[in-house]
Amino acid sequence: MPSDIEIARAATLKPIAQVAERVGIPDEALHNYGKYIAKIDHGFIQSLESRPDGKLILVTAISPTPAGEGKTTTTVGLGDALNRIGKKAVIALREPSLGPCFGMKGGAAGGGRSQVVPMEQINLHFTGDFHAITSAHSLAAALIDNHVYWANELNIDVRRIHWRRVVDMNDRALRAINQSLGGVANGFPREDGFDITVASEVMAVFCLARDLADLEERLGKIVIAETRDRKLVTLKDVKATGAMTVLLKDALQPNLVQTLEGNPALIHGGPFANIAHGCNSVIATRSALKLGEYTVTEAGFGADLGAEKFLDIKCRQAGLKPSAVVIVATVRALKMHGGVDKKSLGSENVEALEKGFANLERHVTNVRNFGLPVVVGVNHFYADTDAEHAKLKELCQSRLGVEAITCKHWAEGGAGAEGLAQAVVKLAEGEQKPLVHAYETEAKLSDKIRAIATKLYGAGDVQIESKAAGKLATFEKDGYGSLPICMAKTQYSFSTDPSLMGAPTGHVIAVRDVRLSAGAGFVVAICGEIMTMPGLPKVPAADTIRLDANGQIDGLF
């Protein structure tokens, strides 16, 4: 099998207008970025409003392991397969972040024969959306310090400016800085630091906004500092929102690309999946629903984090409901959840698979508790044995009464996921129950955290540290009590201990800190150390990335 990049380069791409035409997007609604990428005009997006929605399919996964699951690959493969079986399907995915490309080798546009293309552009600057978000965030930062510099009429307490700065690069040296040094002309010295752009609240707002007006309103609600008398200061107070919206205007138009099989994919937005909700933009998802009979989308991390946030934050805010959920699992990963180490994954081990099945089982149960129909997509790897696949199917059927479908889209493209597509259509066109959220918005903030931890994570208890508890009380007093919760914890375990695989029970979820994301519209509960600025490894991918003699990019994938 050739490499991802070889497959992507060998593909014959359709002109993007032809991809657009298939889902009824006229030429004049496209803003081209080269021949194979286009943004879809705001005006056309608005004109879709009155159309009925197609069916929404969420692709989520078991708790990730180093063995790999293939959530994006399954999303692409399923989209292609739905098109193959005669359904007009559109894929909606997150945009990859630029910075991490230069750390560990690898892109984020699917793999094998289930990719979105052109993968090099998608993985690098793409249409500049993240650059626009970086600019808007940076402008806000400059305006805040500029306000303090000149007269500080808002009486901002420079010790309590919560708005950090961002750059789309893995740069640990900027995590903690002292700024405004060097004398009077440079402002009032204070502590600050940089996050990577995907961790910006502007990114979360961008991905939850319904349109430009909603974007501007949400930006205005972002709390960026406190005054000396502890009043909250917003981006609206520092008059940043108009100019930020101007900077984000073009970026907010969703990006249309294609799969290797020429089917439409909207790739738009990409918030962190820990301190934010980790899904592509609401605008892209809603547009896809208007354009296709089926929309296939994914949520970050495992279903405990990704699907929960997708359902309790994104669906709630945007009025969406999936018609079916695919939980991606692999034999390899379940064996790791069953205690096998990475080196031994090549050998058949039905017993470990059965032990690790507990992880899948809990994710399936959790998603069903939302009232949603579930199918398990088993992403096939070469070393898997028939006995293992048979066992997994049998366990799914006997213990959960769900179908598990082996998928070979990585090797075969959409043809390898037709079985999954058939199963998805059966569920989506079958009986639908109402969406049952993990908690009601009227509950106390701490009770919402407790609900997620006990119902979804299997936790025995939640311990909210006193500082965090105090902040929750303040949020409620300040009128933010009805916001949903965004859990920031390790994706590797249902617990807060990344080494606790499988399906632990009775553990304690310790909430170390909480943060208000008033523009995005959620309260972040931080459990454990959350890294918002990655570093580069000792031998970064950047060392060997270069243009080869033919002007092709070498070393990036």
Added chain:
Amino acid sequence: MPSDIEIARAATLKPIAQVAERVGIPDEALHNYGKYIAKIDHGFIQSLESRPDGKLILVTAISPTPAGEGKTTTTVGLGDALNRIGKKAVIALREPSLGPCFGMKGGAAGGGRSQVVPMEQINLHFTGDFHAITSAHSLAAALIDNHVYWANELNIDVRRIHWRRVVDMNDRALRAINQSLGGVANGFPREDGFDITVASEVMAVFCLARDLADLEERLGKIVIAETRDRKLVTLKDVKATGAMTVLLKDALQPNLVQTLEGNPALIHGGPFANIAHGCNSVIATRSALKLGEYTVTEAGFGADLGAEKFLDIKCRQAGLKPSAVVIVATVRALKMHGGVDKKSLGSENVEALEKGFANLERHVTNVRNFGLPVVVGVNHFYADTDAEHAKLKELCQSRLGVEAITCKHWAEGGAGAEGLAQAVVKLAEGEQKPLVHAYETEAKLSDKIRAIATKLYGAGDVQIESKAAGKLATFEKDGYGSLPICMAKTQYSFSTDPSLMGAPTGHVIAVRDVRLSAGAGFVVAICGEIMTMPGLPKVPAADTIRLDANGQIDGLF
């Protein structure tokens, strides 16, 4: 007369392919960014190599004053006028920087009826070139600190890292920072700071590179630090250049847009005009020369800085020579050089004009000393009187023997600059002398500085501070002695005192510091305070920039 933005919005733009076709660029060589902007493919640019060059026209100006000169407007108007009189002319301009848009109101894409469009995109993200440069610069910064963090095999002295960071925003708070704070995981604490992106050496390299290979080689030569034993460390040493070139690959393709009259304009690159050379990219200029009979381009600031650097740095490195030079002057600005204050510019004052003429006279003489034919373009303002224009023409003729042509392109478009176009063609198609540089590259670095100061600035003496003199000696010892000089001084005066207008003589040019830009290929001589990170004003333009009810940008221009 309607405002710039009203004129720009009322214009009917041609599809960019039609603009391209006029100068023989085929559709398949275009990478569209929306309907009215395209990048021209590297492959097509290379295919032009064997074609003969058209004639190069440089537009420069007298020393700038608050009264305004209109260099960009004249460049655009002259390009349109050349097309009107039957010459196939292409315009080559710098890209505007994003950050300053949010400080003082105003764009940088010409004005009145001599503009390049679409002005909103050009002034905001455009095709993302500056974002790509920011990313490449940021990656280099991250790689340097990452190298030190892991093992520091190069033995980099963290006190002597010269590579600062950049952001395309006016943000004074970042001018001086302490970074890598917060403990072991964040690296070795050190002093650092941010410049605005246009001040990055990556920008200067981008604008002087002939192609991708030259770009990578130049990036590799950039000196970013010294070791504990004072050896120079380059970007090549930290293995940054391959990945940086990948980030800059698409950006290096010149951007094609159009004037209000539908003529082709290449807008590409935009280095600082003080610590760098201040002209659009060599690739854009050379491409324009291959595509048109005439290429009209401009250089930053007045002719003492802009034209001198254009001729001694850019032309020298790229093997270019202008066939004629337009020096832009205004009656208003010359009256200011003659002592009139800004409030009194509305009244006729022939005497002050004659006094201020000394400034124009020196610029004309300087450019002629390069062996180049000169014409003065007098940019007409409403309050100017006939007597003032007559006097200016007479002075140019009697004292200098050059023609001065009144231009009304701002009010009338290309039709208003046809007289200037005719004069330019006469000069460009007349007798040509060899280009005589202000100094030979073999001279000592200090003698080159002296040559510029005494020959062009009218200085009586040059004083190089001892620290700077020591660095010059080190540069020569390290093999950089043959580089040209890039003067960084105020643009408002031939001296280093911005209040000294007209044509001062006998003043002393004090060189406070020098910097090596080994990738760009020049030594910067810093005379006075040079600001590489602007701040925002008390009431920044950002306060009132917003989208109006029709989704149009309000407050930006």
